[in-house]
Amino acid sequence: MADAPQEDAATTSKKAAKKAEAKAKKEALKAQRAAEQLSKQTAALEIDDPAKDRYGLVKPISPAVFSAEAEEVNLRSLGEEHEGKTVILRAWIQNTRTQSAKMAFAELREEGNWTIQAVVMVTPEGTPEAQVVSRPMVKFITAITPESFVAVEAKVKRPLEPVKSCRVSTFELHITRCFTIAPAPPMLGLTLAAANRPITDFNDEDVKAPGESDKEPEAGVPAATMLTHLDNIAMHKRAPVQQAIADIRIEVKDLFRSYLKARGFKEFEPPCLIGAASEGGGNVFRLQYFNQEAFLAQSPQFYKQFEIAGGRKRVFSIAPVFRAENSNTPRHMTEFTGLDLEMEIKNDYSEVLLMLEGVLLHIFRGIKERCAHEIELVRSVYPSEEVLLPEPGKEVRLTFAEAQQLLREEGPEEFRNVRDDEDMSTPQEKALGAVVRAKYNTDFYVIDKFPDTARPFYAKVDPTSKPSADGVRATNAFDFFLRNQEILSGGQRINDPDELAERISAKGINPASPGIKEYIATFRQVGVPPHGGGGIGLDRIVAWFLALPSVHLAAYYPRTPKRLMP
Known part of the structure; x- marks a missing residue:
């Protein structure tokens, strides 16, 4: 043995x-x-070819190789004013197709799924030498590998019929010069066609894209796993669907920032490196910071409140946050981007709720208006229903007790006995979302007055609430939901240091522990006005709005317990 x-x-x-x-x-x-492949591409240059100076491998490229009258363009701005003119385009070769020894087609692609058909044809005898297109030049272009980066000079012309396969369908480019700036390898680890297919294996749970199980795979285009995508990050990010998701993400941040700035909010930058665990909780990343221990911030919560204590009336931040949760699910990541705000309360905490509701509805309606093409592109890969939003004045706001009652009365049998003093589980949230959609015709709604057992220590208890038999009381705290999933938590904060210390102790946290002690001390240094705020998960907003099968698809570089690179 x-x-x-x-x-x-x-x-x-x-x-x-x-x-x-x-x-x-x-x-x-x-x-x-x-x-x-390189030999094939350069062989044509070794013969007596009158067009040899009009194509080839060039690193780096010089403006001298192009005609003086040629104008640099991008496909997004190509219009009728360019018809008949000579232009220069720098783009990726998406594919090439040989029509004959004298003619070939290429599809050129720019950022954002902007594509156009290009044609290269051998010029007839008698063509001036400076304008000659030769057979070797045609052969060179057809040998360029997909995803190579090229610079072409071409005449803009109208095709006989619109090229439906390209985003720019009413024009085509007739190539007169073509230079390969950065060749791609003959074999790609992930092709563009595969990168633009739905991902069904996220290497965490058995997750399927909506409708994917009923779809036949595209001929010759196998689906790739998330592992393959992230191991081939450049091709993953070149996929039109991923660029569309990224563009929508950019718009969400812009809509969030512009809405709040127009209402007097000031942006600030919270730290990621902190000296004590955020909010005194677990699930925190620890690291060595010179001769002491440091932590990655789980939330900018304390720092938002420090800004209010420091004299700001309204603040917001867009920053990374970290959670050391060993959860391998499509809903979780260990690093994500938080959209946070905090504001002074004048009369009632509902001011905070209405502000957050307003900014989210502004974001959702803004995405629909600004990103119609991107949404359509994403849905072509990940089919989903249109997200239902409430009409102005008909927003759905339920108390926690009302939500639980609705679940007991109209939800599945298994939720007939849910309690008003216990937090909701994920299955409860999903079941409630289905009930709300059927009853109120909306995918977006608010649940208010969460029990204090389900809220952090800084949540303000509703002074008008009566304790349950177990001593549980309602708080001035709420969650927002989209498509059955939580996207925001917020509420009024405690601004009295004695009340705060008492709540911290009641949660089983030592008020004298590092980080907590300094937090409480801030409220003893000065008089801090009543205030509240909320934290929104950017990745979740994008993922749930688009009904993506995993939040990982909404992140630039998703971080999970199994993924730290690239």
């Missing part, structure tokens, strides 16, 4: 060696093919 581990080790070693050998052979084959 003692020899068994050695045999296992030897077997493992042999397998590893074979695997390494196979990988080396694959890399060698890839390098050989790349060399052959």
Whole structure:
């Protein structure tokens, strides 16, 4: 029996060696093919070709290789004023197609899924040498590998019929010069077609895109896992669907910022490195900071309140936050972007609720208006129903007790006995969302007056609420939901230091612990006005608005317990 581990080790070693050998052979084959491809592309330059100065591999490219009258353009701005003119376009080769030895087509792509058809044709005899397009030039262009970056000079012309496969369908480019600036390898780890297919394997749960199980896979285009996507990050990010998601994300931040600035909010920058665990809780990342321990911020909560204590009336931040939760689900990440605000309360905490409700509805309506093309593109890959928003004046706001009662009366049988003094589970939230949609015709709603057992220590208890038999009381705190999922938590904060210390102790946290002690002390240094705010998950807003199968798709570089690179 003692020899068994050695045999296992030897077997493992042999397998590893074979695997390494196979990988080396694959890399060698890839390098050989790349060399052959390069040879094909440069062979034409070695013969007596009258067009040899009009194409080739150029690194770096010089403006001198183009005609003086040629205008640099991008596809987004290409219009009728360019028809018949000579232009320069820098783009990626999406694909090429040989029509004959004298004619070929190429599809060129710019950022944001802007594509156009390009044509290259051998010019007839007698063409001035400065305008000649030769057979070797046609051959060179058809040999350019997909995803290579090129610069072309071309005449803008009208096609005989609109090119429906391209976003720019009413024009095409007739190439007169073509230079490969950055060639792509012959074999891609992830093709654009595969990158633009729905991801169904997120390597965390058995997640499927909406409707994916009923769809036939595209011929010759296998679906790739999230693991493959992130291991081929450049192609993942080049996929039109990912660029559309990223563009929508950008608009969400812009809409959030512009709405609040127009209402007197000041932006500030909370720290990510802090000296004590945020809010005194667990699930925090610890790291060495010179000769002491430091933490990654779980929330900018304390710092938002410090800004109010420091004399600001209204503040907001857009910053990363970190949670050391070992949750491998499509709803969780260990790093995400928070959209946070805090504001002084004049009369009632409902001022905060209405401000947050206003900014979110502004974001959702703004996305629909600004990003119609991007939404359509995302839905072509991840089908979903239109998100239902309440009409002005018909916003749905339920107390926690009302929401639980609605679930007991109209929800599934399993939720007939839910209690008003216990927090909602994820299945409860989803079931309630379905009931609200059917009853109120909206996917967006607010649940207010959460029990104090389900809120953090800084949440203000509703002074008018009566304690339950177990001593549980309602708070001036709320959650916002979209498509059955929580996207925001907020409410009024405690601004009295003695009340705050009492609540902290009641939550089982030592008021004298590092971070908490300094937090309470801030409220003893000066008189801090009543205030409240909320935190919005940017990634979740994007994911749930688009009904994506995983929040990971809404992040630029998702961080999970299993993913730290790239």
